Amino acid sequence: MGARCDVAVIGAGPAGCAAAIALKRLGVASVLLLEAGDGARPRFGESLPPDIRLILAQLGLAEAFAALGFDPCVGAASSWGEDGLGYNDFLFNPHGLGWHIDRARFDAFLRDAAVAAGAELRFDTVFDSVVMTGDAARLRVRGERGDETITAGFVLDATGRAARVARALGAERIESDRLVCAAALIRIDPDGLLGQRSLLEAVDYGWWYAARLSPDEAIVVVSTDADLLRARRLHRSDAWYGHLAATRHVAAALGTAAPPSQLMVRQARSSRLSRAADQRWRAIGDAASVYDPIMAQGVTKAMIEGLAAARDIVRHMPDAEEGLDARFADYLSLRDYFYGQEGRWPDAPFWTRRRRPQPAVRTLWEVSA
Template identity: 40%
Template sequence: MTARTGAGPRTGRLEAVVAGGGPAGAVAALVLARAGRHVLLVDGGPPGARSGAFTIGETLPPAARPLLHDLGLWTAFAADAHLSCPGTDASWGSARLLGHSHLFDPHGQGWHLDRDRFDAFLREAAVAAGALIRRAVVIGHRSAGGEQRLLVRERGGAVRELCSRWVVDATGRRALIGRRLALRRRQDRLVAAFTLLGGRVSGGHAGDPELRTLVEAVPEGWWYTARVPAGRVVAHLTDADLAGARLRTAEGFRYAVARTRHVRDRLRGYDPACSPVPYWTAAHGLRLSPPGGPGWVAAGDAAIAFDPLSSQGILTALHTGARAGAAVARCLAGEKEALASYASFLDGVADAYHHHHARSYAQERRWPEHPFWRRRNGGRTDPEGGAG
């Protein structure tokens, strides 16, 4: 599938610019293009390609299947070479490892994605539907005279201004547009230290047959590991102030893994010498309020981000991208209630997330005095910033 590129549509004025080419942004552009709107997707390229880092966020739950069907993407997605995820093994609330299978899920199994390929697949679908794409990084935004003006830096270094009637902020947790226009509420201080293991003593990572996700709670937080097409991802989730400096080194990360029980066992066969320095990323729950206003709307992690324990991040990005794209299309058609309807949808998503988040953490009672677990008993949400 060949992408069309350019500063705007071949004829007519840009009606929407989508900032960010991840799952939320690509699906928003797809929905807008299918609605017949002149839409431009601004994509700086996959984070992993820019920094050499593995793109974390690799699990797609079974509930994604009907959404992919509705978007007309299921057949092509199913033909791609993502790994199946038959379920989860968890040591949570108990030292024993308990399994949860997708065998009886009405939607079937889940998937461990090659994220860069999955994101590219969604962008190509948007382009096939009629969206344009520009390889650039968003560096600024302003509203003027009823227009949204997006400042972007192209790969060659040139800085240009793009004008449209609407802009979709799909810039991830950075929320480059929404953070200036709305209040961001942070749930806690959760961060993830993660690495990708690709070398096994024998057989390569293809010799690792275990496709279940493994989750293990520890006094300082929790761990998870999952097989992905490129190898095996290993991540430690803890609060930023509880993460010691040693954990930021390859040796310290290996030492912390060795103190686990089940994660350590799952990694048997991988060569410790092939364990790179871990990467770090924010992993706390986050909510933008309101998620939109005159001429702009946020989608994906820019609108609402989840603790990875939920395994709902990519699915929510797809849902919010589709809803945000539809809301903008409706607003362009003169339906003034479209933004309120989108905000109400996000309220329902947030309510369900907070209910399940509190219930999940409440199941782990082995270390009630440790700061990580004691903090989650209160469930406090902290404002991160206001409108600017």
């Protein structure tokens, strides 16, 4: 006979870990956290805003997080709508400074906290399918123990933008743009110009972003639309580096950084599910909705939704997730306002598309760029 649990959380990213920690702290007896990977895959999402302190505190993790000693982020410098740099500092933020984190270390920290709280974590365990019965969800998973059926009282889909559980239950993803990111880790001069601010620079085909992760390493990302990425060959290291060298502010801040040996290309389309919850399941984090990385809110949103889902499950209001559409509409307004601030390239496709937002498209669940 397969395993049984009160709640099965599929995906051990920030959303799944926050949910598992909160469920255990709220007294749920058995929480199974299933993760397809082995924890080693590199992930995006290194800028954390100051207000993530609130959610870390609610999960009882504020002090342990502070002890990790991540690089503080004092704010952002951006060339957006004008050629010079403007500054937006966290100096007057009531929650203090933000951080530039090592994402692999941060995710490992959350997984360890989930296990310490009492959740059972299984790596290399892939969710395949689900059948809903009257009072339980029967999950088929593949892992080190072979194929297995797990019976759960409730399932949380925290599988990121792939939304494997929601997809298996017939939900569709509704996408609002074609954004894609190509990123690299770059060695930098510890005495160079890239300080503790994130650096953002709009260009005619999208925007560049750089953030220092440690005194001698930075993450550098270009965001553009999928067709523009291909046309400019920005998925190739040589072309990517050539475009980087042509930027004004990012290139200057990175100094004589060497070309990257490896690029990571990921979809970053804004999207939401057509249906994100029911009596026995709910999608949280990127599985439910994906925000543009320009907002740097993905990790915080994922953890807030994990915590909220845990509370609703314990209060027996599992399908109370009615606010997704309204929250996503608010997010789109903010995103469009932000992109609307850039008017230097009135005829460039990347910017005209954002002034006349594209109609939402239901997708066929492609996950790679």
